[in-house]
Amino acid sequence: MTPTWTGRSARYRLEPVEALGPAAVDDLRGIYEDGFAPHLRADFSDITGQRQPGELAFALVQDEQPCGFAMLRPLGATGWIFLRYFVVAAGRRGHGLGGILWQQVTGRLRDLGYTLLVFDVEDPDEPGCGEDETQIRTRRIGFYLRQGAGLMPVSGYRTPHGSGEEAGWTPMRLMSAPLTVGGPVSVVPAGDIVAAVYRYRWSLAPDHPQVTGTAVG
Numbered sequence: 001m002t003p004t005w006t007g008r009s010a011r012y013r014l015e016p017v018e019a020l021g022p023a024a025v026d027d028l029r030g031i032y033e034d035g036f037a038p039h040l041r042a043d044f045s046d047i048t049g050q051r052q053p054g055e056l057a058f059a060l061v062q063d064e065q066p067c068g069f070a071m072l073r074p075l076g077a078t079g080w081i082f083l084r085y086f087v088v089a090a091g092r093r094g095h096g097l098g099g100i101l102w103q104q105v106t107g108r109l110r111d112l113g114y115t116l117l118v119f120d121v122e123d124p125d126e127p128g129c130g131e132d133e134t135q136i137r138t139r140r141i142g143f144y145l146r147q148g149a150g151l152m153p154v155s156g157y158r159t160p161h162g163s164g165e166e167a168g169w170t171p172m173r174l175m176s177a178p179l180t181v182g183g184p185v186s187v188v189p190a191g192d193i194v195a196a197v198y199r200y201r202w203s204l205a206p207d208h209p210q211v212t213g214t215a216v217g
Helices: 022-035 044-049 095-111 131-146 191-199
Strands: 012-016 058-062 066-072 082-089 116-122 158-161 166-178
Touching: 012 095, 022 044, 022 058, 022 066, 022 082, 058 095, 066 191, 082 095, 082 191, 116 131, 116 191, 131 158, 131 166, 166 191
Parallel strands: 082 116
Antiparallel strands: 012 058, 058 066, 066 082, 116 166, 158 166
C-alpha cells in the first residue's frame, strides 16, 4: 500500500514512475533536468525506461502532480542501495519538500529490507569551484546531514562521465545513511562500501586504478 502522509506532508505520496501518465512523466522529466547539470545526468527516458534489474524510480506526488524524483540502484546482494538521483521541483525548494521526499524514500527502502543508503554529492572543495557554487554544494551536504546521513571518510573518490575524447572523472564526496530502525546500527567498513559502489554503481573492476586509488580513513 502506498502511504499518504498527514500533517505538514498531507496529500504527498510516493509513486513508481511507471504508474504515471504521459503528462506527469513529462513534468517529472522537467524536474529532473532542472535539478542536474548535463554532465551529472543521463537521458531521462533511458534511466526510467531502460532500468537495470532491481532499480527503483519514484515520483513524489501531491494533488496528482509530480513534485520530486528519486532513483536508486541496489548494490548487488549487499543489502545496500545507491541513490542515483534525488531532486524536488526547483520552485518549491527550501520549504521542507526535500525532507518529505527523503522520509518517504527511506521509509519505502526500510519496508523493502535495505539496511544502508549510499550516495555521492558534488565536492565543495573541487579545484576551480566558485564561491557561489561552493555554497550551493555545502548547503546540499548540510541538508543530507540534517536527514541523518554522514560524510564517509573517503578521499580521492571520482565518478566517470562522458565517453571518447570527452571522458573524464568528476571529484565527488560519498555519503551514507543507515536504514535500520529500533536496533543497533552495524558498523560497515568504508572500504567495503566504496568497493560495492564502484562495482555495482559504476561497473568498475576491483583492480581498476580509480578503485585502488581511492583512500579510506
